[in-house]
Amino acid sequence: MEYPITGACQCGQVTYELQKAPLKVLACHCTECQKLSTSPFSVTAIVDASTIQFNGQLKEWGRLAESGNRNHAMFCPDCGNRIYHFNPDEPSTVKLKLKPINLQDDAVFKPQAHVWVSEKVEWFDIPDDVMVFGKQP
Numbered sequence: 001m002e003y004p005i006t007g008a009c010q011c012g013q014v015t016y017e018l019q020k021a022p023l024k025v026l027a028c029h030c031t032e033c034q035k036l037s038t039s040p041f042s043v044t045a046i047v048d049a050s051t052i053q054f055n056g057q058l059k060e061w062g063r064l065a066e067s068g069n070r071n072h073a074m075f076c077p078d079c080g081n082r083i084y085h086f087n088p089d090e091p092s093t094v095k096l097k098l099k100p101i102n103l104q105d106d107a108v109f110k111p112q113a114h115v116w117v118s119e120k121v122e123w124f125d126i127p128d129d130v131m132v133f134g135k136q137p
Contacts, residue, residue, distance in 0.1 A: 001108050007100035009081035014056035014098075016083070021108055022047050022096065029124075030116035036082060036097075040124040044085070045096040045109055052094060058083060067136060073097075113137070 001021065008015045022045035033042035054074075062072035070089060075082045085095040099109050113131035114120075126132055 001103075001105050005100050005103065005108075007098050009056075009076040009079050009083065009098060011076065011079035011081075013078045014054065014058060014076045014081070014083055016052055016054045016096075016098070018047065018052050018096070018100075020048065020051040023093065024113070025109055025111050027111035027114045027130075028116050029114060029118075029120040031119050033116070034119075034121070040121045041114070042097065043099065043109060043111055045099070047084075047094050047096050049086075049092055049094050052096070054083065062088075 003021070004017045004019050006015060006017050025043065025045045027041045027043050029041045034040060036042050057077060058074040059077040060072055060074055062070060065071045069087050071085055072088055073082055073085050082097045084097055086093070099106075111130060113133060114126050115133045115137060116135055117126065117132050118134040120126070
């Protein structure tokens with residue numbers, strides 16, 4: 001994989017440039033991520049905040065997670081695409097939600113672990129070659 005790689009929301013108003021590979025990639029099966037992604041799970045790339053740059057206007061929304069951590073989301077105010085999540089108390093990482101498209105090698109965003117499988121939809125089968133956690137590791 002050659003860096004930087006770029007991504008954009010559906011309308012193109014928000015863009016980003018990622019300089020290095022994610023620290024890790026997780027598939028989250030919690031019901032909040034099911035709502036967010038309108039699918040059985042949401043893929044999150046944990047990225048060192050110093051290795052990504054966002055451009056464009058973003059809107060913020062936040063909630064308190066079950067763990068007690070603050071979970072804030074940044075999204076495009078025009079098309080509504082979720083761009084990333086972050087914990088204001090831990091600004092060193094961002095949880096990238098919006099994946100780039102048309103990559104020659106998209107394996108960089110393949111989940112290394114599935115979390116919150118205690119809330120997984122019954123009909124989705126998790127691959128055998130990844131770590132699985134009932135809740136947050």
